[in-house]
Amino acid sequence: MLIIECPHCGPRMETEFHYGGQADIAYPADAAELTDAEWGRFLFYRDNPRGQFRERWVHTAGCRRWLTITRDTLSNEFTTAPEAVGTSGTENAREDDRSPRGVAHSPRKEDQP
Ligand SMILES: [Zn+2]
Numbered sequence: 859m860l861i862i863e864c865p866h867c868g869p870r871m872e873t874e875f876h877y878g879g880q881a882d883i884a885y886p887a888d889a890a891e892l893t894d895a896e897w898g899r900f901l902f903y904r905d906n907p908r909g910q911f912r913e914r915w916v917h918t919a920g921c922r923r924w925l926t927i928t929r930d931t932l933s934n935e936f937t938t939a940p941e942a943v944g945t946s947g948t949e950n951a952r953e954d955d956r957s958p959r960g961v962a963h964s965p966r967k968e969d970q971p
Pocket residue numbers: 864865866867868917920921922923
C-alpha cells in the first residue's frame with residue numbers, strides 16, 4: 859500500500875486517490891487543426907519509462923485536488939514530494955482547468971456545419 863502525502867490533507871492511503879496518468883501533457887494550442895491521427899496521439903500516447911515518471915493523482919476521498927508526483931516505476935516509490943496542481947505558475951493553472959480523463963474536446967473544422 860502506497861502512502862501519498864497530500865499537500866492539503868497530509869499523508870493518506872493510496873486508496874483515497876485515483877491515478878490520473880502522465881503529468882505535463884499540454885493541451886494542443888491548435889486543437890481544431892489536428893488530424894485524427896494527431897488527436898489520437900494526444901489523447902492516447904503516453905510515455906512508459908523504466909524509472910522516474912511524473913504523474914497526476916487526484917485525492918478523490920479527500921480534498922478532490924490534483925497533485926503531481928514523481929514515482930520510480932521500478933521500485934514503486936515516490937521520489938519527490940507531491941506538488942499541488944495550479945498553485946505554482948500559469949502553466950499549471952491552465953492544466954488545472956481540465957482533468958486528464960476528461961479532456962475538453964474542441965470540434966474540428968470539418969465537424970462544424
Ligand atoms: Zn487532499
